[in-house]
Amino acid sequence: MAELYLVRHGQASFGSGNYDQLSEVGERQAVWLGEYFSQQDAIFDRVITGTMRRHRQTLDAIIQGLGRTVTHIEQHAGLDEYDFHALFEALGPQHGALKALRHGSKDDFFKGLRQVLQLWSEDGIDGPIPEAWASFQRRVSEARRAIQDGPGKRVLAVTSGGVMAVMAQQVLRSPADTAIALNMQISNSSFCRFFFNERAWQLGSFNCDPHLDRVDRRRYQTYA
Structure with missing residues (x-):
């Protein structure tokens, strides 16, 4: 089966005039995530982001931490936040x-x-x-289908918390309440790991932040 690492963007600029902009903390979180992926020798053969600025900024910081060149980056609006x-x-x-x-x-x-x-x-x-809730559900499903139908055995996708929650809800075949509850738990720069093939999806892990799970980095665990 193929793998999807679905990453939430780093901390954005909550309370400012432009939320769609990483803070310095958000940039640091994403660099550390890239360094973690590098330490795990995670080589991604497909990279996708939503169309929001904070998504691309997060990916750029991840790439910096990876220390590798990414030659092709896709965008899919289904990965954009509500x-x-x-x-x-x-x-x-x-x-x-x-x-x-x-x-x-x-x-x-x-x-x-x-x-x-x-x-x-x-x-x-x-x-x-x-957009209606049903429309949001539909475009997340379309993004998941685009990932499923495309190439890549290890896919990296950068998105937002609402999309991550709904994708997990859809894979688990759970009600809307599940997506809302999950959305409230997702931390900045965390990732969910999915396994998929042409027929099915499985959720392997949810809201992982091993790159921040150190005493000296606990203060970098944020949610907005």
């Missing part, structure tokens, strides 16, 4: 308190995000949104 800003913004007046959590502390934001994702999965958001 627009959490738009989901909060589309909440109606009856969800005013929930909408306000977006501007609270980081803990408030994640508490609110879980509720917003639940509403989204139940088609319970009143205002206009960029």
